[in-house]
Amino acid sequence: MTNNQPQFDSSPKFYVGFCHLCGTGPLGLRVCGDCAAVVIVCDECDAAWTGAEIEQPPTTTGVTTLPCPHCNSDLFEPPAHWADAEEMQACEWLKQATQQNRLVVRNSKDSYNSQSD
Numbered sequence: 001m002t003n004n005q006p007q008f009d010s011s012p013k014f015y016v017g018f019c020h021l022c023g024t025g026p027l028g029l030r031v032c033g034d035c036a037a038v039v040i041v042c043d044e045c046d047a048a049w050t051g052a053e054i055e056q057p058p059t060t061t062g063v064t065t066l067p068c069p070h071c072n073s074d075l076f077e078p079p080a081h082w083a084d085a086e087e088m089q090a091c092e093w094l095k096q097a098t099q100q101n102r103l104v105v106r107n108s109k110d111s112y113n114s115q116s117d
C-alpha cells in the first residue's frame, strides 16, 4: 500500500476540542519530530496552532506538507507524532490553558472502548 499524500499515523491520542475553521476536525496535540514542540493540529484541515489561542487564525495551515509553526519541520513525517500523556503534561502552555479552563483535553480512547493501561 502506497499513498501519494502524507498521512497522519492514525488519530490523535489527545485532543482539545474541535476546529472552528472546518467545524469537524478534532484538534489533536502533536509533537514535532525536530524541535519537540507540542502544537495543536486539526486532524481534518491540518491547521496548526502554537498554543491555546485556537479562536485565533492558525499559525500555519497544511497543504501537502504541514510545517511546524516553530521550526518548519514537517509535522506529518515521523518522528513527528501525536502527543502522549507524558509529553502533554510536560507542555507549559497546555498546562496553563487547562488550569485556566481555556482548553479541555480529552483522551480519544475514551470515546472508543475503555482500556485499563
Ligand SMILES: [Zn+2]
Pocket (backbone or CB within 6 Å): 032, 033, 034, 035, 036, 037, 068, 069, 070, 071, 072, 073
Ligand atoms: Zn518543530
Ligand SMILES: [Zn+2]
Pocket (backbone or CB within 6 Å): 019, 020, 021, 022, 023, 024, 025, 042, 043, 044, 045, 046, 047
Ligand atoms: Zn480544521
